[in-house]
């Protein structure tokens with residue numbers, strides 16, 4: 001393939017990643033088309049892709065184009081399955097944002113279509129490309145903490161109201177739960193660090209802050225309480241629906257525990273009404289611990305020397321991440337390049353579709369456990 005020509009489904013928000021592919025002069029890649037039901041999103045798309053780029057409100061028009069080699073899907077989660085199936089069936093390569101779909105069965109349908117199409121498919125697991133996570137993975141694989149046994153993740157989502165409760169994210173029909181929409185990254189990281197998939201999962205969670213009795217049509221702009229409401233959005237923000245509206249039906253805090261096929265145990269805690277935004281990862285092995293502050297790109301290695309820690313507290317070693325640049329802690333330029341390498345050189349991406357399916361499967365089972373109770377078995381891959 002001389003030049004990779006890419007068409008987008010969903011043209012704003014996360015579609016910002018596609019700007020890394022828009023280098024028409026390099027002759028390597030170019031974004032040539034986009035579909036989006038929102039005229040404002042298409043206007044924004046044309047502002048960087050050029051006024052001659054093809055635009056439409058119907059995603060099928062982009063898939064049908066002969067001048068499009070690959071489709072990148074940045075639409076809301078509930079459209080991922082239908083749009084990916086259509087793209088694969090048309091013989092296109094696909095970059096699909098996480099979560100792969102909002103059901104495990106939906107992911108399995110995508111995997112079957114991918115196998116039948118013989119084209120490339122990659123999932124937008126940008127955390128696998130973050131320098132802080134790559135370095136931690138290297139330390140684990142090199143045995144720096146001995147044998148990995150526990151992964152504990154705490155996710156403080158201080159911007160929870162901004163990103164998740166002011167728009168489509170707040171409805172279960174669109175995302176299933178935030179254990180797919182948000183946590184699919186973290187479940188994937190647990191699988192990646194441990195080199196195994198979860199087999200059993202259990203969760204508790206609920207909605208304790210967002211969603212109340214406000215009218216479903218109320219927006220921050222039209223609200224009388226906008227000057228005093230701590231969740232009010234600025235007029236410029238596209239996400240304006242009231243976070244206390246009646247229709248909100250997803251959980252805003254959850255605790256998940258799981259056991260992986262190789263015996264590693266993991267926990268994931270998520271809360272959307274914390275003061276700050278922070279992802280804290282703790283990896284414990286038989287010879288030490290890794291401590292990560294993902295947002296701040298901080299990585300500490302603490303070596304274990306048994307009960308002698310009473311005599312002298314272990315010194316955390318700050319691990320240098322080297323040079324990096326770009327959004328999402330430096331991950332976005334790397335994941336964008338990785339997609340092109342897969343298409344042009346056949347290099348297998350680290351964000352593999354099966355990993356996408358397994359993180360959704362954990363999210364679905366954790367959601368069922370949280371809503372109905374019990375320990376759930378994660379359905380193994382069976383294609």
Ligand SMILES: NC(=O)c1ccc[n+]([C@@H]2O[C@H](COP(=O)([O-])OP(=O)(O)OC[C@H]3O[C@@H](n4cnc5c(N)ncnc54)[C@H](O)[C@@H]3O)[C@@H](O)[C@H]2O)c1
Pocket residue numbers: 009010011012013014015035036037038041059074075076077079097098099124125126167181328
């Ligand atoms: N990997 C990451 O770090 C990351 C970060 C943010 C979002 N995402 C993913 O990207 C996707 C989009 O999230 P977002 O935050 O950009 O949302 P968004 O609401 O900001 O943008 C979604 C865009 O899709 C458009 N859209 C709506 N329905 C559509 C349809 N049927 N077909 C085509 N386009 C449609 C909207 O008009 C909008 O332009 C989600 O699946 C989300 O999980 C991933």
